[in-house]
Amino acid sequence: MTLSDLTNRAWYFIWDAPLDGAPWWQRQAQHMLRIAGVLIRDFSSGTLNLHAMSLVYTTLLALIPALAIVFSVLKGFGVDRELEVFLTEFLAPLGSQGLEIRDTILRFVEQVNIGLLGSVGIAVLIYTGVSLLQKVEAALNEIWQVRRLRPLARRFSDFVSVLLVGPILMVVAMGLMASVAGSAAVDGIGGESMQAVLSEVSRLVPYFLVVLVFMIIYMVIPNTRVTLTAAFVGAVVAGLAWNIAGWAFASFVVTSARYAVIYSAFASLIVFMFWMYVGWLILLAGAGIAFYHQNPAYLTRSAVYRLSIEARERLALDIAYLVAAAFERGETPWTSQRLARIMHLPLPPVERVISFLLQEGMLLETGSDVPGLVPARPLDRIPVEEWLRIVRQGAEGHAQLTLRPGAEVIVDNDKLGPLIDRLDEARRDALDGLTLRDLVTGTHEAKPVTDKVASISKS
Structure with missing residues (x-):
């Protein structure tokens, strides 16, 4: 066995090996090796x-x-x-x-x-x-x-x-x-x-x-x-x-x-x-x-913590439900640290999603030493579609870059823009009328959009 093979096996044990049913000493060894690696x-x-x-x-x-x-x-x-x-x-x-x-x-x-x-x-x-x-x-x-x-x-x-x-x-x-x-x-x-x-x-x-x-x-x-x-x-x-x-x-x-x-x-x-x-x-x-x-x-391989757009939207929905439910029931407001802890996520991506919602006036922070999160408007006046759109369009970096509507090398480029528009319209139709209060009470069902999706796929 070569040194490269030993290195690959050690790397696999530290970062990739599933140890859910393994003895406790193996789990602790993996945990300590991960801490040593990130240090x-x-x-x-x-x-x-x-x-x-x-x-x-x-x-x-x-x-x-x-x-x-x-x-x-x-x-x-x-x-x-x-x-x-x-x-x-x-x-x-x-x-x-x-x-x-x-x-x-x-x-x-x-x-x-x-x-x-x-x-x-x-x-x-x-x-x-x-x-x-x-x-x-x-x-x-x-x-x-x-x-x-x-x-x-x-x-x-x-x-x-x-x-x-x-x-x-x-x-x-x-x-x-x-x-x-x-x-x-x-x-x-x-x-x-x-x-x-x-x-x-x-x-x-x-x-x-x-x-x-x-x-x-x-x-x-x-x-x-x-x-x-x-x-x-x-x-x-x-x-x-x-x-x-x-x-x-x-x-x-x-x-x-x-x-x-x-x-x-x-x-x-x-x-x-x-x-x-x-x-x-x-x-x-x-x-x-x-x-x-x-x-x-x-304890991840990279120090850069980023979520895909799909994962960001799911995280935004989870935050919407938890914050709205706590506000509706008069419970202690959620904090970003507490949200990250229960979701088993690093704090930076959670704070990034919350910052988008704070900047656009969807959330407010309480004045306590560790600020809690509360809705900025009544729950029945916060559409879920707007909530997700803010998170989906939020800039990951310090500057928002604008994508060109097309490139000269693309033939029939004018057909791509309407396709994106129809996708956005399908999302709006699916979430039409759905608010944060509906998420908490469960009194609203998302509309089926089978026909809309079918028309988009045929395009």
């Missing part, structure tokens, strides 16, 4: 890399102000030394250069006197921290296919809360773990076997803490509902990748003397920036895993 596709497109590099730049600007705020709060509680413990753990993969960077950061942080900055200075400090969280939110929203941001007031309050509370809890937790692990009280518990167990547990606790931090970020930052299972799966993989990257960094990157020779005095800064880049890339990759685990409809 590789996302990396190759360069979007995740661009977001990671942008976050590195923003982190450099926001690092000292954010740590200054955290240091001031910790100092008020008398636990400011925990910041040093946190930085030591975070920069441990950088070896001796990490200690040098830690001392430099702490020196800058201690020189920032928030009490002397005034209101403007404090506002600038908070803004730099909030700007970092805004970029994180933008990156995660793009991964989660979220087009709508939170209201400005809510975004600011949420980000300030995360900026003040999140790092403090993480710093204190890591500091307490390091203190407890090295305390004499722990050393005196049990015999040698218990000490061995506690030693292994203490080695795993930092990993679990990293997983917890990733999971909280995945559930809180994106402006959409992320299930606990999806966030946990993404966080576990990201946490494992974080520890592997730390080991690789400490083993191969930091021990190499070439960086110091090439970059001289800038070597520590370059290594620090590269470590931040790897960290942000791992966080974004974990978010992608969580997204694809929660939304398997996006």
Whole structure:
């Protein structure tokens, strides 16, 4: 068997093999391989890399102000030394250069006197921290296919809360773990076997803490509902990748003397920036895993999600029925995310159909944080024929192109136009008088158009 045959068989198993009745481990293997495939596709497109590099730049600007705020709060509680413990753990993969960077950061942080900055200075400090969280939110929203941001007031309050509370809890937790692990009280518990167990547990606790931090970020930052299972799966993989990257960094990157020779005095800064880049890339990759685990409809060969005209019309009819039925019964309005989820479709084609109907005044969005969809007119004044025509004629791209009525090379071209006109007339006759209310109540039957279709076929 050649390498090409093995590749084709693997490709068939990942994308084409029907596994409805297969054992659970085969289905899970196919699911994980599909997630790995689409993640590789996302990396190759360069979007995740661009977001990671942008976050590195923003982190450099926001690092000292954010740590200054955290240091001031910790100092008020008398636990400011925990910041040093946190930085030591975070920069441990950088070896001796990490200690040098830690001392430099702490020196800058201690020189920032928030009490002397005034209101403007404090506002600038908070803004730099909030700007970092805004970029994180933008990156995660793009991964989660979220087009709508939170209201400005809510975004600011949420980000300030995360900026003040999140790092403090993480710093204190890591500091307490390091203190407890090295305390004499722990050393005196049990015999040698218990000490061995506690030693292994203490080695795993930092990993679990990293997983917890990733999971909280995945559930809180994106402006959409992320299930606990999806966030946990993404966080576990990201946490494992974080520890592997730390080991690789400490083993191969930091021990190499070439960086110091090439970059001289800038070597520590370059290594620090590269470590931040790897960290942000791992966080974004974990978010992608969580997204694809929660939304398997996006696990397709291509990242371009398009529907045929026939499928678009059927989707439009489904949307018409669900939206009209919910409106008629006084139920909670449907959202585009909920529609895509129950139809097992990616969000972009569903949003595209909805955008056509919104632009032409057939639908309205509610004013809630996650807008619902309601009919723009009374149900008995929305013809189904008009609803479908809007979706069928909607432009897929940014510009609507006009097709020429014919070409010079076509003989008897004047007969083709009337044929299209008769097809449109047959559609109008079949849907004549049918409204969205009729779809909900089922009180209207479509007219038979056998004679009309027969006359068209004879033409």
